[in-house]
Amino acid sequence: MLFAARSQNALHRLLDTLPVFAGDRRIRHCFTLVPGSDFSLDALTAIERAGARTLPWSQALARRFDLVLAAGPKGDLHALRGPRVLLPHGAGFNKALPDEGTADSASGLDPAHLLRPDGALLADLYAFAHPSQVSRLAAVSLEAAARATVVGDPLLDRFLDSxxxxxxxxxxxxxxxxxxxxxxxxxxxxxxxxxxxxxxxxxxxxxxxxxxxxxxxxxxxxxxxxxxxxxxxxxxxxxxxxxxxxxxxxxxxxxxxxxxxxxxxxxxxxxxxxxxxxxxxxxxxxxxxxxxxxxxxxxxxxxxxxxxxxxxxxxxxxxxxxxxxxxxxxxxxxxDTAFAEQGNGLHRLREELYAVLGLEPPTAPAVPRLLPTPPAAPSPPSAFAVRVHHDAQGRIHVARHPAHLTPPAPAHHLAADAGTANRRYLQSAAVIHRRADRPGTAQGGATTLTADAWTDRTLTAHPGGRRTAAVIVSATQCLLRTRTGPLLSAHISPCPERDGPVYADPAAILSAVHAALVTAEADGPPSTLTCALGERSFAVRLAPATEDEAALPV
The missing domain is CATH 3.40.50.2000 (Glycogen Phosphorylase B;)
Structure with a gap:
């Protein structure tokens, strides 16, 4: 059988149907790119990477197939030989494209594309996601609607299962x-x-x-x-x-x-x-x-x-x-007005496609492939403009915004990661922090700084102004010092919630601690404070660092 795709989007729709044929050795899959789209660049890259069989358009035209499956009616699909089945190219028919086909016709239901040049119907079967789509097709062509059936949406089934x-x-x-x-x-x-x-x-x-x-x-x-x-x-x-x-x-x-x-x-x-x-x-x-x-x-x-x-x-x-x-x-x-047969789409599609092929379908059920694990997010911004305000309950509210973008309001201070921030941010930052290396990762023979030494060195390297240097030890502890104060240990409690405790990014908590230390500079550091991030509150305990804490490697 031939999967005929005109663009990346059309190919992706076709790939979602593959579980219909899983395990069937009688099926040989071929893919071809239907010419004519401005958006065909790299359309078959995913197929070639997987090692599937691709055919140039000229070779596809020269052969006859037992089934041609396409998503959307555009292009010279009529030139392909074999029974043709059309799937929608998206979720329903919601748009009209004034520069393509008939004005005011839904893209995908345009009579200019549903008919062959000789006026005959383009497809042997129109497979739709909802009965209302068949009704809309009937308003365009009763003859085409007679060849339509409702099979649901294979991609929706992947959503539901995932x-x-x-x-x-x-x-x-x-x-x-x-x-x-x-x-x-x-x-x-x-x-x-x-x-x-x-x-x-x-x-x-x-x-x-x-x-x-x-x-x-x-x-x-x-x-x-x-x-x-x-x-x-x-x-x-x-x-x-x-x-x-x-x-x-x-x-x-x-x-x-x-x-x-x-x-x-x-x-x-x-x-x-x-x-x-x-x-x-x-x-x-x-x-x-x-x-x-x-x-x-x-x-x-x-x-x-x-x-x-x-x-x-x-x-x-x-x-x-x-x-x-x-x-x-x-x-x-x-x-629900766009999707019928929810959770049953692959089964229905298998029934219809194997009927076109004239074969008994496999006995094992067609199961949607789960959606993949997405890749990890980018690392956090290296520097933040931090807004701070105190409420009537004494909580310190912190809102961090990426420093390289224009913040919504003037910032209280700048906070920067010592290992990743640009020099211009480090020179201006009131809070400079680093995250402690995991134990056992130090290179043999290398000198390892302690938290006490690193915070002291950092403040010396950035003279002037009220600054706080800090080491993030874990999700619940930081070690920090100001220019005039001792090394402090900050213990951060998670915010309790019904589904379990929520832990804050310690770097955000450090901005609240810095604001508290600046405010209480004459009276010495407070022993406790509460940092609010949005609607969540996090309790913080401050105490002089112990000798063991001061000696922690960073």
């Missing part, structure tokens, strides 16, 4: 999300997409969202990746990436990140419907235009969702409100 609480926790651990809220920006492609209309949004959000409360990710349509190119995309996103932005790969990884998400910010691209099926809150970020079709599932989803305005300074409040006001089941109800 969304258990334990697997979601596994994804969030891999992403180093911790107790933060993972905010996923979802951008489709084209002139009305989120990234085209708000190109600075990733960096703007990274600047205003407190780092210890939010983590950011960007899910970008493969077509937009091709348009920008890998090098230019990385250059363009470099400030946001340096601030911690996740940029998952276009195949599979992005879906794992959506499973891990707490809230999405989306334009009119259909990827958000998968998040809706998982009942994730959504903020709408589509400014209107000609592409979104009224009455489509995406139009309904955006209509039901609160909106992220263009004033980025209001984003923290908008995200917090979206999470607070989310009603369980509200967005899942919209997804």
């Amino acid at each position: 969304a258990s609480p334990d697997r979601r926790d596994h994804f969030r651990t891999a992403l180093r999300t911790g107790a933060r809220r993972l905010v996923v920006l979802v951008s489709t492609w084209g002139p009305e997409s989120l990234l085209r209309r708000r190109p600075s949004l990733p960096a703007d959000l990274a600047a205003v969202l407190p780092y210890d409360e939010y983590q950011l990710a960007l899910v970008l349509h493969p077509n937009e990746r091709v348009r920008l190119g890998t090098f230019d995309l990385e250059q363009y996103l470099e400030p946001a990436r340096r601030a911690g932005l996740l940029l998952p790969a276009a195949y599979e990884e992005w879906a794992s990140v959506v499973v891990a998400a707490d809230v999405l910010v989306s334009d009119h691209g259909s990827a958000a419907l998968y998040a809706a099926a998982l009942d994730r809150p959504l903020l709408a970020a589509y400014d209107g235009g000609e592409e979104l079709l009224p009455g489509s599932p995406m139009a309904a989803l955006l209509d039901r969702s609160p909106r992220l305005g263009t004033d980025v300074s209001a984003a923290p409040a908008a995200l917090a409100e979206a999470l607070r006001s989310h009603r369980p089941g509200s967005v899942r109800a919209v997804a």
Whole structure:
């Protein structure tokens, strides 16, 4: 059989169907690239890397196949010989592309693409995800609708199988999300997409969202990746990436990140419907235009969702409100209008495809492949602009923002990692810290500094101003000193919560300790303080460091 893909996105849709044929030695898989798309660059890279059989288009035209499977009707599919089965190229039919085909026709249901040049039907079978899609096809062509059936969505089945609480926790651990809220920006492609209309949004959000409360990710349509190119995309996103932005790969990884998400910010691209099926809150970020079709599932989803305005300074409040006001089941109800046969898609697709092949299907069930573990997040920013304020209860509130981006308000001080920060940040930093090496990693014959010696050396190397030098020993202990005080030991208690204790990044706690030491400089260090990171509070005990603590290697 032949898998015919015109773009990366189409190929990814086809790859999700592979469990249908798993274990069947009668099936020989061939892949070909359908010419004619501006977004075909690297479309077959994943297949070639896996060692699958690829055919040049000319060879594909010269052979006859027992089954031709394609995602989307565009290109010269009619020239391929053999029974043709068409899958949707995305989640439903939500967009009209004015520059392609018939005006106001849903992309994927356009009669200009569903018919062969001689007027005959393009496909022997149209496999859809929901009965409403068959009804929409009937409005275009009753003859085509007679060849349509509902099989569900294989990618949705992967989402559902991968969304258990334990697997979601596994994804969030891999992403180093911790107790933060993972905010996923979802951008489709084209002139009305989120990234085209708000190109600075990733960096703007990274600047205003407190780092210890939010983590950011960007899910970008493969077509937009091709348009920008890998090098230019990385250059363009470099400030946001340096601030911690996740940029998952276009195949599979992005879906794992959506499973891990707490809230999405989306334009009119259909990827958000998968998040809706998982009942994730959504903020709408589509400014209107000609592409979104009224009455489509995406139009309904955006209509039901609160909106992220263009004033980025209001984003923290908008995200917090979206999470607070989310009603369980509200967005899942919209997804149910786009996806039928949920959890049964591969079984239904297998029935239909093997009927076309004229073969008995394998007896073993077709099981969706779990979504992969996403790669680790980038390292934290090397320097932070830190805002600090004291509340009526005596808590010290800390909000850290990446120092290389414009902070939302003047900072109390700068904090920098001694091992990774640029010299300009170290020269200006009021808090300079390093994380202690793991025991046993010192090179033979090398001199190992103690915490006492390193903090003293660091303050000597950076004269002037009120500074704190600190060594992060563990998630619950730091050793620190100011220019005039003794070496102190700070013990940090986790924040107790219903599902278990939440541990803070000790580097954030150090900023609260520094602020307390500056405030109480004349009276000596306090013995206790409370650091608030967002809505969580962490108790800190301060005491003079013992001799053993002072001698800890760093």
